[in-house]
Amino acid sequence: MSEEQLIRTEYSDLMQKSYIDYAMSVIVSRALPDVRDGLKPVQRRTLYDMQELGIRYDKPYRKCARIVGDTMGKYHPHGDSSIYDALVVMAQEFKRGLPLVDGHGNFGSIEGDGAAAMRYTEARLEKVTQEVYLADLDKDVVDFVPNFDETEKEPEVLPVKVPNLLINGAEGIAVGMATNIPPHNLAEVIDGVKAYMKNPSITTEEMMKFIPGPDFPTGGIVVNKDELQNIYETGSGKVKIRGKVEVEKGKGGKQLLVITEIPYTMVGANIGKFLNDVGSLVENKKTADIVDISNQSSKEGIRIVIELKRGADVENLKNMLYKKTRLEDTFGVNMLAVADGKPETMGIVSVIRHHVNFQYELATRKYTNLLAKERDKQEIQEGLMKACNIIDLIIEIIRGSKTVKMAKKCLMTGESEGIDFKSASSRMMAEQLCFTERQAQAILELRLSKLVGLEIEALIKEHDQTIENINTYSDILEHRTSMAKVIMKELDHVKKEYGTDRKTSIENAAEIVFEEKKIEEMDVVMLMDRFGYVRTVDQATYERNKDAADAENKHIVSCKNTDKICLFTNTGQLHLIKVLDLPFGKFREKGTPIDNVSKYDSESENIVSVFALEEVKKHKVVFVTQSGMSKVVEGEQFDVSKKQTAATKLGAEDSLVMAQIVYGGETLVYHTAKNMLLRIMLLELPEMKKTAVGVHGIKLNNGDYVKDCHLLYEGDSPMLEIGGKQVALNRLKISSRATKGTKH
Structure with a gap:
């Protein structure tokens, strides 16, 4: 028994090597297509398996579950979902310019509906796949390699006759790189x-005189024609695509915007998102x-109809759709594929160069094999022709042999x-024979009817x-022009059999200019009732109904309709809401829950105060927490772009x-749960950042906490009822910060 050997190695080196091996495995064996046939391994294996199962274009459909199971069992052990x-x-x-599989059943829709389960759907090869992608597999034109368990052989690459990488495109995410x-x-x-x-x-x-740009199966318009040359030169860049919009006449003199073609990037769930985005434009009063x-x-095609009001500015609305929705989108091109076993980003000429070199390689192997077969046939044919001329002698040899x-x-x-001949002359003639082994075998197997x-x-x-074929194949192999x-x-x-007209038009279009209608600024009043329903009314409406409004609403804020509302909550959060996002209308309208127009969650937080942002920005804000932590913050700090941000930092359980x-120069009165009152000058509180916790404003006894706080202005005389007695807050003695105050 040999001693155990320990190999010492640097851990980081081992991890680096292992990760690189894993990354390369994913890149080459799963995620990226091969530049020669433009297929990823899972696609190549699926098509080859369908060929092996005999599911040709002229044969009946077969269940997809059978195809998936066979592919997984023989060639692709990475799960059935990836194969299906x-x-x-x-x-x-709608995803492939040249579909390679003929599906029967529910194979999904352009709107993002998924395909039915593989046990329900059926498939077979398309005719183009059979003739252009798999035709010469039996002529030994590509190498076959062992499958994952070395029980089967699979082609390293399919003998595809066209640059599938360009025709059908590709998408894939590998480790550290992606292709599109x-x-x-x-x-x-x-x-x-x-x-x-x-x-x-x-x-x-x-x-580019021959290939002017992409041709998406969904049509659309590529609008940055001048940028395509650089994209095709470098293999990366952004193609701008727009949907096709037509104007039709509707009922009652109304006009209709009809979208008949969509950007390729909208295929799937993004059609639903587009419809929602248009609805949001209306809800948010953008139009x-x-x-x-x-x-x-x-099934006939895309038709999304937008009905317009009479007299609507059609061009401006079209521009708004292009600018505010995904009706104009970008397709990020990254022409990355596996070439010579390594991932490489290629321009369009480079892709075609790799493809043409592959075609010459295929043709060389194909015609070398065909030439060898024809020469074998020639040998046998010449032997048989020679045998026919001396058939009597051959019959004599066969009859005389033991x-x-x-x-x-x-x-x-x-x-x-040992052979019996009828005459010495026959023996002499027989001794002159010199057929090859292949010819001799063919003569012995010759039927008499062939004579x-x-x-x-x-x-x-x-x-x-055969001689003509030999000359043709020799010429093809010896002269590159003949092979070409x-x-x-x-x-x-x-091209004649499968070529189609271009669907995507390519042009240089001007940048979309959409001018939003300037909102007429006006004074409004935000009303929020105790149930959290919020709305806005104009100033005059509020003044007419002031008593009822004050009685029915918990928060009332005067502001401009172009302003934002600040909601400070007990969790220390600030919620910013655009006034324009709030429903505007009649006084008696219910409004909308505050949760619907902000990130405020009524179940986990409570509103402490509500102000107009413009008012907050002009002044400072004082903060007090249950534990007595206090500070003053400059109002400008709350003018942020986020809908939700931390207004102050809170300690645990605070x-x-x-x-x-x-x-102005007010005083601040702290009122605790145990009826301790402390009045301090507001100037004693330091001005701090909104991210700070603050300083102790009042010193609390064990188990006590601040339950209320009051700002007093000069001349104010508010009263507070404690234990049935009225306490005048403006008569409380002014004390120092961080003291206990007095019991009441």
Whole structure:
């Protein structure tokens, strides 16, 4: 038994190596497509498995569960959902410019509906997949490698005849990198490949005469044409896409904005988000011209109808949709793929170069194999033709031989020992024979029916065809121009059979300019009742109903409609609400819960005070907590962009009791739960940042806490009832900060 060996190594080096190995495994074996066939391993394995199962385009559909299970068991042991998801996407014509799988059943919708479970759906290969992606697998044109458990063989790459990486695009997230390649038009890409084959030093600018830009299956308009050259040069950048909007006439003289094409990035759940965004524009009073929005999309295509008021500014509304929603969006291009076993970001010419080199490699292997087969056929055909001329002698050899081995040896070497011949001349002729082993075997297996005249003529014709094939294949292998012609001929066939018109238009469009209508500034009053329902009314309405408003509402704030409302809560939070987000209308309208227009949570926090932000900014705010922590904060600190922020820092188990605007040299009275009263000069409290805890304003006895606090202005004479007695707060003696005060 050998002794255990310990290998000492630096832990960080081991972790680094292990992580890099893992990252490369994810990059190469799962997340990124190969530049040669434009497929990720899961896609390649699924298509190959369908080919192996015989699920051709002209055969019946088979259950997706069968395909997924077979693929997972033989080639892709990474879970059934990843395989089924890949299968579904390859069948969705709204995600792929050239669908590779023919799906039968519910394979999801452009609006984001998921596909049915794999036990319900069926699939088979598309004709284009069979003819363009898998056609030459039987001709030994690509290497086959062992599967994960070395019980099966799978192709390292599929012999795809077109640059699938460009035609169908790709998306994938690896470790530390991601790929996002837009789809392109099949016919244009084939023209680009042919242009490269004719001129390998073609520039990106010249290539773009054939491939002007992406062609998304959802159509739309690419609006930054001038930026595409740099994107295709570097392999990264942003393509700006807009949906297509048409104007139609509706009932009653109203106009309709009809969206017939959407940006590719809106496919799925983002259509629902777009509808919600348009609804929000109306709710937030960004526009009053939209009456209704409906999604009338069907299998025939996208149709989202926005009904407008009569006399609406159509152009301005279109611009608003482009500016405020995802009707104009960007597609982040990152043309990253695995080339020569390594991830590489490539421009469009580089992708086509890799593809063309791959095509030459495929053609070389294909015609080398075909040439070898034709030469084998030639050898046998010439042997049979020669045998037909001396068939009587051959029959004599076969009849005179004791064993097949003896006859075969005679045919190959002329050895006649042990064979009975009718005459010495026959023996002499037999000794002249020198067929090859393959020819001798073919002669021995020859049927007598093949000796009739027509069959011999057919053999001669077949031999002539074989010689012609040998000459053709030799020419293709010896001359690159001949091979190029063959490749281009195949490309022309694919273009004629499967090419389609471009769906996405490409142009240089001006930057969208949308001018929001300036809101007319006016004085309003915010009313919040004790149930937390909030609304605004104009100043005149409030003045007419002042008594009722004061009696029915807990918080009343006068402000501008362009202002924000500050809500200070017992948890030390500040909630900022735009006044324009609050419902504005009649005095008796109920309003909306404050929770609906802010991040305030009525179940976990209580409102301490409410002010207009413009008022807060002009002054300072004094804060007092239950534990007596106190401070003054400059109001400008609360003018923030967030809807929710910390107004003050609280200790554990502490809560805010007071947040009050300071208007002058007031005094402050603390009132505790045990009826201790302390009056101090407000100037004794330091001015601090909103993130500070503060200082002790009152010294508390054990178990006591501040339950209330009062700001006194000069001339104020408020009364406080304690134990049935009235206490005048302005007559309390002014004491020092952090003292206990007096018992009442």
